[in-house]
Each structure stands twice: as C-alpha cells, then as structure tokens.
Amino acid sequence: MAAVGVFALAALVLSCKCDSVEKPSDATGAGTGSEAERSGPAAASAGSEAPGGGAGAAVSLPDSCEEELLIRPLHSGDIYASFQFRTLWDTDFLHQGKKVSHYRLFPKSLGQVLSKFSVRELHISFTQGYWRTMQWGQPIVPSPPGAELWVWFHNTVADVDGNWKELTNVLSGIFCASLNFIDSTNTVQPSASFKPLGLGNATDHRFLRYATLPREIVCTENLTPWKKLLPCGSKAGLAVLMKSEKLFHSSFHSQAVHIRPVCKDWQCSSTAWELRQTLNVVFDLYTSGQGKKEWSLFKMFSRTLTEACPLASSSKVYVDVTDNPEGELFDLSPATSVLNTAVVLGDRRTYSVYDLTQKETFGQLRSLNLVLRWKGESGDMLRPLLHAERYVAGFGLQTGEIHTLIYNNHPYRAFPVLLLDSVPWYLRLYIHTLTVTSKTRENKPSYIHYQPSKDRLRPHLLEMLVQLPPHSVTEVTVQFERALLKWTEYTPDPNHGFYVGSSVISALVPSVVAMDTNNTQERPLFSSFFPTKEESSYFVRVYTEPLLVNLPTPDFSMPYNVICLTCTVVAVGYGSFYNLLTRTFQVEEPSQPLAKRLANVIRRIRGVPLL
Amino acid sequence: SYLFIYLFYYITTKATQFFNSGHTNNWAVLVCTSRFWFNYRHVANVLSVYRSVKRLGIPDSHIVLMLADDMACNHRNPKPATVFSHKNMELNVYGDDVEVDYRGYEVTVENFLRVLTGRLPPSTPRSKRLLSDDRSNILIYLTGHGGNGFLKFQDSEEISNVELADAFEQMWQKRRYNELLFIIDTCQGASMYERFYSPNIMALASSQVGEDSLSHQPDLAIGVHLMDRYTFYLLEFLEDIHPASQANMNDLFKVCPKSQCVSTPGHRTDLFLRDPRSVLITDFFGSVRKVEITREAVNLTSAAEQPVEATKEPKSEPLSYVDQLPVAEIIHQKPKQKDWHPPDGFILGLWTLILLVFFKTYGIKHLKHIF
Numbered sequence: 001m002a003a004v005g006v007f008a009l010a011a012l013v014l015s016c017k018c019d020s021v022e023k024p025s026d027a028t029g030a031g032t033g034s035e036a037e038r039s040g041p042a043a044a045s046a047g048s049e050a051p052g053g054g055a056g057a058a059v060s061l062p063d064s065c066e067e068e069l070l071i072r073p074l075h076s077g078d079i080y081a082s083f084q085f086r087t088l089w090d091t092d093f094l095h096q097g098k099k100v101s102h103y104r105l106f107p108k109s110l111g112q113v114l115s116k117f118s119v120r121e122l123h124i125s126f127t128q129g130y131w132r133t134m135q136w137g138q139p140i141v142p143s144p145p146g147a148e149l150w151v152w153f154h155n156t157v158a159d160v161d162g163n164w165k166e167l168t169n170v171l172s173g174i175f176c177a178s179l180n181f182i183d184s185t186n187t188v189q190p191s192a193s194f195k196p197l198g199l200g201n202a203t204d205h206r207f208l209r210y211a212t213l214p215r216e217i218v219c220t221e222n223l224t225p226w227k228k229l230l231p232c233g234s235k236a237g238l239a240v241l242m243k244s245e246k247l248f249h250s251s252f253h254s255q256a257v258h259i260r261p262v263c264k265d266w267q268c269s270s271t272a273w274e275l276r277q278t279l280n281v282v283f284d285l286y287t288s289g290q291g292k293k294e295w296s297l298f299k300m301f302s303r304t305l306t307e308a309c310p311l312a313s314s315s316k317v318y319v320d321v322t323d324n325p326e327g328e329l330f331d332l333s334p335a336t337s338v339l340n341t342a343v344v345l346g347d348r349r350t351y352s353v354y355d356l357t358q359k360e361t362f363g364q365l366r367s368l369n370l371v372l373r374w375k376g377e378s379g380d381m382l383r384p385l386l387h388a389e390r391y392v393a394g395f396g397l398q399t400g401e402i403h404t405l406i407y408n409n410h411p412y413r414a415f416p417v418l419l420l421d422s423v424p425w426y427l428r429l430y431i432h433t434l435t436v437t438s439k440t441r442e443n444k445p446s447y448i449h450y451q452p453s454k455d456r457l458r459p460h461l462l463e464m465l466v467q468l469p470p471h472s473v474t475e476v477t478v479q480f481e482r483a484l485l486k487w488t489e490y491t492p493d494p495n496h497g498f499y500v501g502s503s504v505i506s507a508l509v510p511s512v513v514a515m516d517t518n519n520t521q522e523r524p525l526f527s528s529f530f531p532t533k534e535e536s537s538y539f540v541r542v543y544t545e546p547l548l549v550n551l552p553t554p555d556f557s558m559p560y561n562v563i564c565l566t567c568t569v570v571a572v573g574y575g576s577f578y579n580l581l582t583r584t585f586q587v588e589e590p591s592q593p594l595a596k597r598l599a600n601v602i603r604r605i606r607g608v609p610l611l
Numbered sequence: 612s613y614l615f616i617y618l619f620y621y622i623t624t625k626a627t628q629f630f631n632s633g634h635t636n637n638w639a640v641l642v643c644t645s646r647f648w649f650n651y652r653h654v655a656n657v658l659s660v661y662r663s664v665k666r667l668g669i670p671d672s673h674i675v676l677m678l679a680d681d682m683a684c685n686h687r688n689p690k691p692a693t694v695f696s697h698k699n700m701e702l703n704v705y706g707d708d709v710e711v712d713y714r715g716y717e718v719t720v721e722n723f724l725r726v727l728t729g730r731l732p733p734s735t736p737r738s739k740r741l742l743s744d745d746r747s748n749i750l751i752y753l754t755g756h757g758g759n760g761f762l763k764f765q766d767s768e769e770i771s772n773v774e775l776a777d778a779f780e781q782m783w784q785k786r787r788y789n790e791l792l793f794i795i796d797t798c799q800g801a802s803m804y805e806r807f808y809s810p811n812i813m814a815l816a817s818s819q820v821g822e823d824s825l826s827h828q829p830d831l832a833i834g835v836h837l838m839d840r841y842t843f844y845l846l847e848f849l850e851d852i853h854p855a856s857q858a859n860m861n862d863l864f865k866v867c868p869k870s871q872c873v874s875t876p877g878h879r880t881d882l883f884l885r886d887p888r889s890v891l892i893t894d895f896f897g898s899v900r901k902v903e904i905t906r907e908a909v910n911l912t913s914a915a916e917q918p919v920e921a922t923k924e925p926k927s928e929p930l931s932y933v934d935q936l937p938v939a940e941i942i943h944q945k946p947k948q949k950d951w952h953p954p955d956g957f958i959l960g961l962w963t964l965i966l967l968v969f970f971k972t973y974g975i976k977h978l979k980h981i982f
Contacts, residue, residue, distance in 0.1 A: 128684065166734045173736020176710050178717050192941045199930045219684035220692050221711040244707055248684055248692040268929040416938050446942045465941055491716055492646055492765040508936045531932035539935040556767070 063089040063105045064313045065231050067238045070351075070526050072320040073330065073372060074136050075381040077285035078251065079295045082140045083238055083278065084525040085230055090264055090272040094118055094154055105231040105311060106275060109174050110259065114273075117163045117170075120207070121152040121196050124171065125256035128218040128248065129282075130545055133387040138345045140526045141278045143254045144502035144543040147177055147216035152196050153207040164209045176221045182211040185425060186501070188461045191449045193420040193506050197531065198260030199271050212422070214499035214546035218253060220244040226255050229277060230309075237309025237356070238317075241301040242279065252282040258529075276525070293374035304369040308356035315356040318524060319370065322349040323378060331373040334363060342527045346385070346511035346538045351524075383409045385509050386417070386468075390502075390544035397482060397552040400427075404476040404503055404544060408468035410510060415537070416446070416467050417507040419476065423460040423500055425453035426483040426551060433479040436464070439472045455483075482551050490553065500547040508537040634748040634789045637898040638741060639664045639674045642723060644755030644764045646680040651835040652826050654682045655696050656754040656796055656842040658704040663849040664750065667897035675726055675741055677713035679755075679765050689832055696838050696846060698830040712739045720770045727751075728781045745786035750794070750895045754842065757797030759820055760805075776806040783809040790883070792895040796841045798823040801877040813883045813890070815863065817841035818874035825873050840872045854897050860887035 065087040072080045089106045092098075093115040103111055113119065125143040151167065153160050164187065172179035191205050223244050227234040234242055247253055256278045264272040283300050285291065297304050308315035318340065323329055338353040354361050354368065362368050387407050394400035406417060423429055431450055436443045447465035451458070468474050491498075514535040516523065530539045555561075592600070592611075600610045641664070643657040661676055683694050683705045694705040713722060725731050726741050743749055755762055761769040782788055793814040795803050800816030807814065817824040817839070826836035827843045838846075844867040852858055864878050864887070880887050934940075 169732075169734040170736055173738045176712065176714075176738070178713075178715055181716070192944065195933045195935050195937075197935075198932070200933055201931075203933055215715075217681045217684055217715065219681055220705060220707065221709050221714070224708045224710055244692040245690070245703075249690070263930065268931070271930065416936070418936060418941070446938075447944065465938065492767040506936055508938075530935065533932065533934055 061104075062091060063087060065105050065309070065311060066314040066525065067309055067312050068314070068316045068318060068525050069238050069241075070140065070318045070320070070524075071370065071372075073295065073323075074282070075378050076135050077289070077293050077374075078136065078282050079289075079300065079372075080136065080139075080280070080282050081300060082280045082526060083242075084141075085239075085277040086525055087231060087275040088262070088264075088272050089275070090270075093273065094120075094156075106273070107229040110229065110257070110275065113167065113170055113174070114259065117167045118154040118157045119151055119167070119259070120154045120200070120261070121198050122149075122259040123151070123197070123256070124149045124175070125254060126175070126177065126216065126218040126222050127252075127254040129250070129252035129254075131252055131543070133384050133542065135381075136282060137381065138384055138540060138542075139280060140344070141254070141256060141280060141529055142541045142543055143256055143280075144212060144214070144504070145546055146212060146214035146499070146501070147179060147218075148210075148212045149179065149182065150194055150208070150210040153209075155202060155204060155207055157207065160207055160209065168211070175225055177216060179213070179216075181213060184457055186213070186422070186459060187211040188422045188451075188459060190420055190461070190463060192447065192463055192465070193418050193504060196260070197258070197529075198262055198274070199268075200261070210422075212501040214501045218255070219248065223247065223255065226257070226277065226279075229257070229275075231311045232309035236307055237312060237315055238305065239309070241297065241303050241305070243302055246288070246300065246302050247279075247281055249288060250281050251284045251287075252280065254278075254280045276529070278529075294372065296371040297369050304367040305356060306362065306367050312357075316524070317354040317356065317368075317370065318351040318526075319354075319372070320349055321352050322347075325350070329374065329376050329378055331371075331375060333371045333373075334368070336361075340524065342524055343511075343513050343516050344527045345540065346509060346513060346515070347382075348513045385410050386505070386507055386540060386542055388503070388505050388542050388544045390547060392547050392549055393477075394479075397550060399479060399481050400549065401477055401479045402429075402500075402547065406466070406468060406474045406476070406505060408470060408472050408474070410470050412470050413510045414468055414470050415507060415510055416465055417505050419462075419464045419466060420504040420506070421460070421462040423453070423462070423480070424498070425455050425457070425459055426485060426498065427460075427480040427500065427549060428453070428483055429460050429462075430479045430481070431462075434462075434476070435478075436466055436474065436476050438469050438474040443467065443469075443474060482549070484552055484554075487554060487556070490556075494551070494553045497548040497550045500549060502543040502546050505542040505544070507540055507542070509540050511536060511538050633746065634894065635746040636743070637669050637673060637748050637750070637895070638743045639669055639750040639752070640677075640726065640741060641674065641750075641752045642677040642718065642754070644679055644718065644753065644762060646765045648680075648682070648685060648687050649835055650680070650755075651682050651694070651833070652838050653754045654678055654680065655694050655704060655838045657752065658694050658706075658709070659696050659838070659842060659846040660752045660794075660849075661709070662704045662706060663846065663852075664896055667849075667852065667893060668854055669896075669898040671708075671710045672738065673898070674710075675713070675739070676709075676711050677718045677723065677726075678711050679715070679718040681714065687834075695830065695833070696843070698828050698837060700830070700832075710738070716765075718765060720764050720768050720774075723764075723770070724774070724778050727778045727787075729785065729787060741787075743787050746789050747787070748790045748792070748895050749788045750792050752794045752796075753803075754796040754839070757795070757799060757803065759799050760802045762795070762797055762803060772803045772806045775803060776808060779807060779812060780809045783811075790885075790890075790894070794845075796824060796839050800824060804879050807879070807882060810882055811884055812879075813860065813887065814879040816877045817867070817872065819877050822874040841867050841874075841876060844871055849892075849896065852892050852896065854893060856891070856893060858892045860890045860892070863892060 065085065067083070067085045070082040074080055087105045091100055093100055093111060100111060100115060114122070125148050127143045127145050130145050131139050131142065149168065149171070151164065153163060157163055165183070168179045168182040188210050189205060189208060190210055194208060194210055195203055223242065227239060227242060230239050232239060234240060258276040258278070260274055261271040262274040264270050283289065283295070285293065288300065289295065305317070319332060321332065332352060336352050336354055338355070340351045340353045341348055342351065354370070356368070385408070387409070389405045391403055392400050393403055402423070404419070406419070408414070436445055443466060445464040445466045449461070449463040451461040453460045464476070466474060515532045515538050517532050517535055532538060596611055603610055641657045641661050643653045645653040657676070657678065661674065664674060665671070682688060683692050690700070692705065693703045696702050696704050726739070729741060731740055753762060755764070757763060761771045763769045779791065788811070790811045791813070793804060793812060795815070796817040799818060799820050799822065801819045804814035804816060825840050827838045827840045829836045848863070848866045867876055869875050
C-alpha cells in the first residue's frame with residue numbers, strides 16, 4: 001500500500017515535462033527490485049502478444065530493442081565512443097483506420113508524431129563540435145554542427161509545408177531545442193541528395209524537407225529528453241554511462257534520433273519501424289584524459305557498467321582492436337576471447353566483444369570497467385578517402401567568396417560526389433562566378449540544380465554532381481555579396497556573425513574490402529546504418545564546417561543619438577532664432593529702495609510730484 | 612467537556628488551515644533575460660530558484676524556464692554542463708535533468724507576454740505553455756538588468772512596468788491565476804511592481820528605486836560573478852525549506868536585510884487578500900499535493916482483448932532499400948516542373964506595345980489575317 005503510494009508520488013514527480021511519455025514498462029523498469037517488479041516485464045509482454053498465446057514466452061513480441069557501445073581508440077590518443085540503441089516495432093503508424101494506442105518499447109511521443117504528420121522517415125541530430133576527419137577518420141554516424149532535421153513525408157500528404165511547420169514546433173517541445181526557428185528561410189528541398197535510408201521505391205523529392213540550424217546549442221537540456229526516449233531510460237544498461245558533465249566536456253558530442261521503415265526479417269516481405277538513437281562522443285586526450293594515454297570506462301564516463309537493460313534482447317560492447325592484433329599497441333582488460341569482424345566504412349575491422357547479457361562479463365565485482373592501457377606508439381593513420389573543407393575568402397563587409405575543397409585521396413579510382421549547399425538569402429550568391437576546378441583544370445559537373453533565393457523567403461540551394469579525379473583536390477568557388485538587413489532582423493548579438501550551414505557531400509566511395517550486402521539481423525548495429533547495395537563501394541556523407549560570416553551591422557544606438565541631436569539642434573538653433581525674431585522688449589522700472597518708496601507714499605498723500 | 616470543546620476547536624482550525632489557500636496546482640515561470648558570458652550570475656540566479664522549486668515538488672511540466680543564453684555549455688565555461696552558485700563550486704544548480712523551455716533568441720518580451728497571457732500560436736507544444744487555471748498559484752521570477760520602470764531583455768529590448776501590470780490584469784480577467792507571487796532581482800527592482808493593480812498579487816524586489824542590486828562574489832577559476840546577493844540569500848533560505856515546512860511570507864520578507872544585501876529589498880502586499888503571515892512559502896514554491904486515502908476497492912476492467920488482425924498477405928516481390936546515389940538517374944533527371952505563373956505585367960505591356968506598333972505601321976487591314 002505504502003509502496004504504491006510512494007510509487008504514485010515518484011511517478012508524478014518524475015514525469016517528463018517535454019510531452020508526456022507513457023510507457024507501461026516504465027512502472028516495471030523503475031528498479032525497486034521487489035518480486036512484483038521482476039514479473040512485470042513478463043506480464044507486460046503477455047499483454048502485448050496476440051491472444052491465444054497465454055503467458056508463454058514462445059510467442060515472438062512485435063517489438064524488440066538492442067543496445068551497443070563501440071569504443072574505437074584513435075591515432076591521436078583520443079577515444080571515440082559510439083552508443084546505438086535500436087527499437088524495432090512491427091506496426092503500422094500510417095494505417096488510416098486503426099490508431100496505434102498500446103506502446104511498449106517505442107516511445108509514445110514519437111509514435112504520435114509519426115502518425116499525426118504522416119512521416120515516412122525522420123532524422124534529427126544535435127551536435128556540439130566539429131568532426132575532424134583528417135585526425136579521427138570517418139564517423140560511424142555523420143552529423144553537422146548544430147541541429148539538423150530532415151524528413152520524408154508519406155506521399156498521401158497534401159500540404160507538406162504545413163506539416164513541416166507543425167512538426168518542427170512539436171519536436172522543439174520534445175527535445176527542448178529551439179527548432180521552431182526552422183521556417184521557410186532555412187528549409188530546402190534537395191532534388192538528389194538525402195534519398196530515404198529506409199525501404200521504399202518511390203522517391204518524389206516533393207515530400208522531402210531538409211533544414212539545419214548551425215547556431216543551435218546542445219546541452220544537458222537536450223540530453224535529458226533524449227535519454228527519456230530509451231526503453232530503459234538512464235537507469236539500466238548502457239545508458240547509465242551517460243552523465244552530462246563528462247559527455248559535454250569532450251571535443252565532439254552528437255546525439256541523434258533516426259526513424260525509418262526497415263525489413264522485418266531477412267525475406268523483406270513486410271516492413272517494421274526502426275528507431276535508432278545514436279550518441280557519438282570523442283574524448284580529448286588532454287582535457288578528459290589528463291595527458292595520459294590510458295582510457296577506461298570510469299575515466300570517460302565516471303561510471304561503470306553493472307547490468308544490461310532487462311528489456312533489451314542484446315546488449316554488447318565492442319572495442320576496436322584492429323590495430324592491436326598481437327597486443328603490442330595497447331592492453332585491453334578485462335580480456336575477452338570473443339572476437340567479431342565486421343566490414344565498416346570499407347574496411348575490415350576486428351572487435352573484442354563483451355556481451356552484457358551474460359553474467360560472466362561482469363566478473364567478481366559485478367561491474368565492468370574496460371581499461372585500455374597504451375604500450376607503444378601507434379603508427380600513422382590511414383588517410384580517409386574523402387574529406388572536405390570550406391572557408392570564406394575576401395575582405396571587407398561587402399563581398400566575399402566561398403571556397404569548398406573536396407579531397408579525393410584514393411590513389412587510382414575516381415568517383416562522383418554530390419555536393420549540397422544551402423546558403424541563406426542575405427548572402428547573395430553570384431552563380432555566374434561559380435567555378436569547379438580539379439588539378440587546376442576546369443571540371444564541369446554532370447548535374448547542377450540551382451534554386452535562387454528570394455529575400456526573406458527562401459535560401460539558395462545548389463546541388464552539383466562532380467566527378468572527383470583520383471588523388472586530387474577539387475575546389476568549388478562562388479562569390480557573394482552581403483546584404484543589409486532591416487534593423488529588427490538582427491539578432492541581439494549581431495557582432496558575433498551569422499552562420500551558414502554545413503555543405504553536405506554524399507558519395508559512393510570505392511571500398512578496399514568487399515562490403516556485405518546481405519541484410520541479415522546479425523550484423524552489429526554500427527555496420528548497418530547506411531544500407532549497402534553493392535559490394536565494391538560504400539555510401540558516406542561528409543559535412544564541412546559551418547561558416548561564420550559578418551554582415552554589415554548598423555549602430556543600434558543610432559535612433560537614440562538621432563533624437564538627441566535633432567532635439568538639441570531644434571531647441572538651441574531654431575529656438576534661439578525664433579526668439580530673436582518674435583521677442584518684444586519692455587522697459588521695466590527697477591524697484592526702488594524702501595526709503596524712496598516711503599517718501600513717495602508721503603508725497604502722494606501731500607499731492608506733490610513723485611521722486 | 613472543556614477538553615472536548617478545546618479539541619474540537621483545534622481540529623477545525625487545523626482543517627481550515629489545510630484548505631485555506633484555495634489553490635489546487637502550482638506553476639512557476641522563471642526568466643533570465645540577460646545574454647553574454649559576463650551575465651553568468653543571472654542564469655545562476657534563475658537556476659537556483661528552479662532547483663528549489665523542483666526540489667519542493669513542482670514538476671517540470673508545470674515550470675516554464677526561460678534562459679536567454681547558454682552558460683553551462685558555453686565554450687568559456689571551464690567546467691562544461693555545470694552552473695555553480697558558490698565560489699567553492701559546491702552546488703551545481705544546473706543539475707542532470709534540467710529542461711529549458713525557451714532558450715537563446717526565443718526569450719523575448721513578446722514570448723514572455725504570450726506565455727503569461729496564453730495567447731500563443733496553435734502549434735506551440737505543451738511544455739512551452741502556461742496552462743494555469745483559476746485555482747493555480749503562480750510564482751514568477753525575473754532577473755537581469757533593469758532600471759526605473761523597465762527590465763532589459765537580451766540587450767535589445769525592454770519591458771516596462773506598465774506592460775507587466777497590464778499582462779497581469781489580462782491574466783486576472785481570464786482567470787489564469789488564483790494567487791501570484793512576483794519576485795524580481797534587478798537594479799531598481801521595486802519600480803517594476805509599482806504599477807500593479809490586479810488583485811491577489813504579492814511582489815518582492817531586491818532593491819528600491821534609485822538603488823542597485825549587487826552581485827555576491829566572483830569565482831577566480833570561472834572568472835565571473837556567480838550570483839546576485841539577493842538570490843544567494845534567498846537560495847540559502849529556501850534550502851532550509853522542505854515540503855512540509857510551515858514558514859510563511861513574513862520570513863521571506865526578512866531575507867537579505869540591508870546589512871547583507873547593501874540594497875534594501877522591498878515588498879508589496881496591499882493587493883493580496885490574505886494576511887502574509889498566513890501564507891506558506893510552499894504555497895508558491897512547493898506543490899504540496901493533497902492526497903486522499905481511500906479504503907474502498909476500485910474495480911478495474913480487464914484489458915480489452917486485442918482483435919486478431921488478419922495477417923497481412925506478404926507482398927509478391929521483396930521490398931528493397933533505395934539507392935543512395937543513383938548517378939545515372941540523377942544525371943538524366945528531368946528538371947522540376949516549374950509552376951506556371953501568368954505572364955507578368957511587364958511582359959504583357961511589352962507585347963501590347965509591339966502589337967500596337969506593328970498595326971500602326973502596317974495598317975489595321977492586316978488584322979484579319981491574324982484572326
């Protein structure tokens with residue numbers, strides 16, 4: 001009785017503010033550890049299965065979740081940790097007749113968003129920091145600095161723009177971010193990039209919207225609702241490692257939510273909804289590692305792992321030991337004999353696997369703290385095959401030039417890349433000055449799509465398919481002019497500058513090793529993010545830096561100064577002139593001293609003329 | 612029998628006290644209006660009040676938190692994801708589960724007044740709305756830079772005391788509050804509550820007109836002042852309050868006397884109907900829930916059986932993923948059909964001119980050859 005009372009109070013106090021997330025499993029996953037709670041998951045699963053199954057565990061559930069953590073030591077001494085949580089649910093959100101009402105592992109707030117706005121695919125990411133491809137290699141899940149949102153709507157939607165506007169507002173409430181600043185001035189409709197990552201055949205780009213907010217800050221208030229979407233919350237499994245004080249004290253932090261329809265099974269006859277939550281973080285050797293080349297879970301996250309999420313069907317930690325086949329580079333403890341190889345980003349890599357669902361992984365102390373101790377010096381990193389940079393050239397506050405450099409480091413293969421540039425309207429691009437040069441020769445793109453901007457309505461959109469020659473640098477330059485904004489359009493801190501979102505470069509890079517095109521469920525999550533259709537190349541997306549451009553800023557104290565000056569001139573100049581012209585002078589008798597006044601009074605009485 | 616009468620009297624006063632305040636839910640609107648790193652203390656002020664209010668029971672869904680700039684994840688912060696209130700870095704008021712509703716450029720006078728009056732665009736999410744009713748006690752806390760009769764928002768606009776008073780009157784007329792506690796920690800803060808004229812408002816300010824509110828102490832590692840004096844002593848006072856505390860408003864008026872605060876805190880209670888002595892601190896800062904214990908059994912209906920769905924016939928051919936970069940398809944992509952617009956006035960005028968000139972030169976008889 002008291003437990004129920006405490007329960008209810010705890011549930012009330014801990015309810016999520018950014019749109020309520022009701023999960024029947026929340027009550028069972030609270031972890032008070034009593035017998036009633038242990039049988040909770042079994043009861044919940046019995047309720048959601050098809051009738052006729054009874055309380056048996058033999059019937060497969062319509063939803064399942066997996067979690068994994070990939071730890072990759074980088075050549076510069078930093079360490080890269082990538083969390084992926086995937087929930088698969090066999091249901092139909094877009095079915096017109098029957099509304100989905102029973103949610104178990106899939107968060108209700110996102111499910112309602114999908115059905116209300118007829119969303120086919122949703123990708124949202126929040127990133128702090130910039131991914132340094134030359135030092136760290138390619139990321140598992142790429143993301144640009146700031147916030148990025150791209151959505152494919154279902155082809156039954158009549159008003160895509162209206163749905164988009166409402167969707168951004170709802171998401172800003174769910175993720176505590178200012179996504180409501182996404183409007184027509186920063187939304188574009190790419191015509192060839194951002195093809196759907198999920199199943200489907202028709203790809204009419206009228207149903208795609210892409211927007212990015214490079215200025216968006218990521219902090220604990222974005223992590224809190226993100227953690228609440230996980231089936232186990234931050235109470236069990238890998239998510240206990242997510243402490244904001246450590247996660248944000250890093251060189252790179254990115255959290256994302258990806259929702260798409262995927263194959264339900266290897267036959268791929270029907271679709272299931274997949275929700276992937278990814279969190280990528282790169283810890284710096286000097287700020288988090290105190291300069292010592294020794295990394296452990298406790299040093300990175302100030303926590304160790306104690307158990308897997310009870311609701312997850314698989315919970316694994318992968319450590320990349322490809323550079324350490326004989327153990328000569330670093331020592332990994334506790335040692336494990338389970339090795340797994342996977343082809344990731346065109347390279348065959350070996351991983352030590354720790355399965356958290358097995359009790360033996362946790363050892364005597366019932367906690368897992370992976371320690372990597374460096375012994376030798378690592379060699380040079382393999383140069384990434386594709387990488388890009390962008391910068392603004394020029395001087396002054398009137399004109400400038402945007403340079404985008406795309407590097408193809410493959411020794412003998414050329415491959416095409418698709419470059420997407422979205423520039424705000426206040427930088428007026430002169431497309432007649434657009435030049436694409438590779439190896440000092442002009443390189444004509446095979447496809448150009450340009451949509452000019454409209455002041456205060458639409459940004460510039462430039463998409464080009466460029467063939468990159470092997471071992472070369474391709475430079476794309478375009479000149480622009482800076483516009484003067486209306487004084488109410490300036491932000492409260494205009495001298496900081498205005499951001500231009502990252503360029504997106506999508507490419508099919510030739511792979512060193514044959515890619516695995518077999519879409520079975522047994523692959524680790526980090527190798528199945530981008531679907532692979534052919535063996536000889538893999539798809540990669542590279543984001544450039546966002547640009548920070550200074551616009552000519554007026555002096556905002558001008559109205560006050562003008563009023564003061566004008567009033568002074570009017571009062572002093574015109575006023576004195578007017579007075580001189582219209583003033584009349586009257587002679588005034590000076591007041592007489594008292595004695596004289598008295599004498600005058602006596603004289604008046606006597607009738608004698610006054611003094 | 613005297614004992615009986617005495618007991619009866621005691622129980623009735625306790626019962627009336629229990630139901631005295633007349634409110635059923637609590638809301639809080641906490642606003643920091645300053646931008647830039649050197650205004651760290653204003654964010655720390657608001658977060659301390661947020662922390663106290665959450666600790667005393669108001670849930671995140673009933674708190675509208677507006678922070679004009681991000682200090683915790685600011686690149687100048689030597690300890691990211693933390694905001695400290697005391698120079699020994701003892702108390703991280705940012706915490707691990709903060710939820711900020713309005714942040715950065717969204718904190719404007721317009722948004723603040725819209726939140727108060729409830730006149731928000733229809734697509735605003737629930738977490739950004741103040742969904743109070745006529746039985747809500749609302750705590751409004753403002754901090755930032757202010758002057759005689761105004762409060763500066765983000766260095767670019769300001770809200771005047773008249774506007775604020777009118778907003779509260781709108782709230783009263785729309786029955787959006789039962790009682791309102793207004794606390795302001797700015798320079799010359801007392802000027803902001805001078806113009807209130809709606810009933811049931813109690814106001815506190817950190818300084819009188821003509822006085823400046825001063826900051827407490829700087830931290831040498833972080834490099835800025837961490838908190839304002841009034842809110843510092845207010846936080847110290849609130850840390851001693853627990854959800855069942857009986858401390859009343861008179862104790863709150865005594866927080867931070869002139870010896871500690873250098874400025875003279877002021878308060879205004881003439882618009883408030885109840886005696887401040889009988890108003891509990893937790894009436895505004897806490898959310899004490901009145902729980903009714905029942906001994907009857909409640910009959911829950913059994914979970915409705917899920918109707919057996921006709922298994923979907925598997926589609927004839929397997930679905931496949933879309934090609935991410937179909938080069939051939941892209942190169943041969945047909946250009947997007949541009950929407951047809953009727954010809955511009957200029958084009959029409961030009962064609963009319965050309966036709967007129969043609970017929971003028973060659974005569975009207977050629978017209979029949981055209982039509």
